[in-house]
Amino acid sequence: MWKPELLAPAKNLERLQVAITYGADAVYLGGQNYGLRARADNFSPEDLQRGVTFAHERGAKVYVTLNAFLHDEDFSEFGDYCQLLEQLNVDAVIVSDLGVMRVINNCSNLKIHLSTQASCLNGYAARLWARFGVDRLILGREVSITEAGQMRAKFSAENPQAAPLEIEMFIHGAMCMAYSGHCTISNYTAGRDSNRGGCIQSCRLPYQLSSEDSTITFMSSKDLWGIYQVGDFFKHHICSLKIEGRMKSSFYVAMTCKAYRRAIDAYSQGELTPELLQEIAADLQSIPHRDYFSGSLETAAGEGSVFEQAAGNNTGTHDYLGMVLDTTEEAIAIKLVEPLSVGDKVEFILPHGQPINYQVNSLFSVVGEEINFMRKDGIVCITKVPELAQVHQLHLLRLSPSKVEITAPYSMVTGS
CATH class of the missing domain: 2.40.30.10 (Translation factors)
Structure with a gap:
């Protein structure tokens, strides 16, 4: 039976090795420039070569993020870096900007995955990005599984000779309160641009509207888990299920990979019982997390998606x-x-x-x-x-x- 890819975050070489050891089919990571996690360890060319070798020897893939919002001065060495990634045999790059895509296509044969930062939320945008040569769409987290499946089905109906549209969706991890991560709070509070890799997660703090007002306002979202929607991802042929967390620990990476690996494999074999789901969900409860919810995977997230920090901490059972x-x-x-x-x-x-x-x-x-x-x-x-x-x-x-x-x-x- 066909199975979706399980895609895991890799902050560094250790996380890459842990992710693949615990069941990931692919990892996504950042180099030392051009990505949105400037505070992650990130990969030197030498570590990236070791990581690609480790992954490919075990049948896994490596995707590199090039999804920061670049200015003209950022392009002086960009083409050389793309050629290096191609020489290192990475499997795809993750991109959010049309100009960046054009440079990549002009200087390399790298496959391109559209970053969630591009906020692709509808079938019209999906078809347009496909015309620009994007090989996979990482949809905005505001899209439901059903909507994603409809995009894919409509594309196939309109383009019967084309390869099926690859769609990747987030299945687990932290959620941004802004649309597809288009946030400027970090710029305002710390002078660090979240869309160029400098986010300090200002939304996770409690706020008061004024010194006279004792009301505490929260802007932090609960954490996403899609463990109870695994069957829907199969039904709509979502090709890749993505775990968020390039800043997270090896424990987080291992437990999420193991949990979703078990769920995906069990579903494909007709063995994903309610009892097994409970066991897998308990493992996901063991890692540090905010309260879990299903995001917009089924219906649009509402006010119940806000994590009220006064009511609980970012903790797990172990x-x-x-x-x-x-x-x-x-x-x-x-x-x-x-x-x-x-x-x-x-x-x-x-x-x-x-x-x-x-x-x-x-x-x-x-x-x-x-x-x-x-x-x-x-x-x-x-x-x-x-x-x-x-x-x-x-x-x-x-x-x-x-x-x-x-x-x-x-x-x-x-x-x-």
Whole structure:
């Protein structure tokens, strides 16, 4: 059965490797210029070459963002950069500007995906962009799955000899309160242009309209999840399902990739049961997030889409503990992002199957000294026992909470 592509964010080479290890069919990332995430680590040419090689060896693709709003002075080295991307064998570039597209087409044979920043929201715009040679449309997040499917069907009916219109939609992640990210709050509050890679997420702060008014105004959106709409993406042949989050942690990348990989594969095999959906949704609850909602995937987002920060925090049910750096027959070396103590209960998150629950009975430094505690950002070793035989590099760990109450606008379960 046909399956949509699962597309994941890659802030850096580590995130790229984690995304593909945990099930992504493709990743999108930024180079050191021309993208909209200037504060991400971003990829040097050397890291990009390593990332493309890692991806292609595993049957995955790499898309590079060139979607910042460029001025004339930004083009002096742009053509050379496009030629470099072609030489590195990237699979496509993500673009929002017609002038940028023209330069790309003049100097390379790179495939072009239309950025969501172009705010393509209707079939007329979709057909126009296709005439300009765009290979895929990343629709604005204000479009529903049904509307996207209708765009695709109408294009095929009017162009029976043409290749089907590729449509990509966001399935998970943070949402912008502005239309397709066309926001200037960051410019006003910090002098940093969100449309040229400098957004500081000013909308996430609480605001008062005046010093005399004690009313707090929120402009931050709840987070998108489309886990309950996976079947609709299949029905309307949306070719790529995109996870937002190039500023997010490896934990976020791994858990979202694993969750949506499970859902996509299960649906394609007729095995996506309500019970499995609950289990997958619980995994998505484990990562840091605002309250979840379905965005405009079914109906237009209304006032209930606002995340009122006074009512909750950007938290998940579990804490990210660290990542496996290396394994031997005797030991597992872990890079910690939180402190770890003897006696802690942890979960190893594997790309497939259930987490491995493990109680830490002993810890060792990298020189073999037995210790009781390791600080965050340290490297620590544990003994490799038989139940951890499946654990390898790039596998993640999370701390086991004593009790987890999962709440959502759906029937959920209590887990640990």
